[in-house]
Amino acid sequence: MSAKAEPLVVVSAGPGLLRRLLHNRSGAVGLALVALYLVVGVLGLLNLTPYSSLEQHPIDRLLPPNSHYLMGTDLFGRDVTSRLMVGAANSLRVAVLSVTLSGALGALLGTVSGFVGGTLDNVIMRVMDVFFAFPAILLAMLVVVVLGPGMMNTVFAIAVVYTPIFARVARGPVLSVKAMEFVTAARCLGVREGRILLLHVLPNTLAPLIVQVSLALSWSLLTEAGLSFLGLGTQPPEPSWGVMLSESRGLAELAPWLMIYPGLAIMLGVLGFNLLGDGLRDVLDPRLRGR
């Protein structure tokens, strides 16, 4: 890929961000959904669930939603609400870890690559191109083959897919920022290169990265569910929205709630991060407003 320097819009991601986000329709709805997801996830993480997510109630198998089990029970009499909450915690853990990992690594590779330029830039970006040549889910599956299935390995699988994306998103703005006068000025003042990169270039490239973080969270939520659905991610009996959906197959006629609730949970979570991403982009990049 050739280096395409984007016209630069420097927008501060400061304290006014939240206020501006709340005034944006997509941003506000997205933020609300993400907050809901966070609350449910944290409750699940702390095991503050109505029942244990693994506890089986053999007498209460496949009960439709009722006052005891708000979202019904599954084939083993496990409480769907509790499993959904712990599933939220699990997907949240995978999403946050994988996006932190890929975001940090990708941003580092991208900014250094763009800032230093030359051969290093060429080598790093060619290596990233190799990763781009794989459809994302296949690359994630390949990582799972090497590491074996499991929740933590899903984190690495998603991180491998997203690191090149972050690298590319971070590199673009660096190319235009590093040619700006304030960078030259800093250099004239004798500021060391590492410091220029960290304090002068990086903060001015954050806007697209922040938007990308939101989209990456949405994608990692989907991928965790997808891999678990295929049996390559979170392993049963540990609850994950993907595992729950997969277990609902074949029972959907008998117990549609087993499919509806995890399905809705995934949709609302993804919708939340997508809307938040849209809102952030509107707020941070005025050129795209209303698109």
Added chain:
Amino acid sequence: MFRYLAQRLIAFLPTLLGISILVFLAIRLVPGDAIVAMLGTEAGMLTQTQRDALEAYFGLDKPPLEQYVSWLGNVVQGNLGFSVRHGAPVLDVILRRFPVTVELAILAMIIALAIGLPVGVLSAVRHNSVIDLAGRLFALIGLAMPNFLLGTLIIYVLSVYFSVLPNAGNYVGIADDPLRNLGQVLFPAMTLGFSFSASVMRTTRSAMLEVMGEDYIRTARSKGLREWRVVVRHALRNALIPVVTIAGVEMGYLLGGTVIVEEIFSLPGIGRLALNAILQRDYALVQGVTLFIALNFVLINLIVDVLYTLIDPRVSYVRKG
């Protein structure tokens, strides 16, 4: 044009080499012994001589670099190895499954464009109207609905309300029984097409909004052209470039096998082949399928670049050199 194509192909060589190294390394990184992985528990019954003979046969006794070079040499000649599980050469297994995926991909793409383009154009032309709002809502849902959920829902609705099981029975080739084949491929294609139509819609809408504000649209209108002609002939044609881009990328993904949808609907496509190869630890097949899919992906991207020149005469690769 041909010079450009040749240049692009040469520029792809390092990427292709990188892909092959990555695939080769990934399989070598799998923990455990390759012989054990191949034979399972039966490997324990081998004598040391038999084991050495097998290792020599598969070239596992040679240093990794030598293994890679000889593997690459074979790949270039079209020999992707032998699938233990299928009892057939890897390339044969892949080519037998590939038509299913191609059919699914093409049908899904048609569905996505048939929904996404008109809705996107309408949304942009009636900007901020009820239609626009409905269109945007549709896109939001489409983007948030994972295809394993939509697929499961479609199967549920079909089986409960129409007593049809789209994934029942063996897959029938399009040449054997076109109607039955369509019945088997249509619903998975709808599942894939729906998700993608949402991105088509969004991209079309935003590109149309941008184009509709251009001077030449005002000119076309002031010439007295009918509105639909302005929209289709002048606006849409110019708004198509980003749509072609995402359609191309999506086609690459679709041809890479839509693992989840093929799995849900029990279609013997290339994605399911890859998944089963992984689950069954058929490493020669994993290696072959992965390489095949990545090559496909790269080729599709090249084709998309060429398509640009056909849609937009301003994009010329010849002069750039």
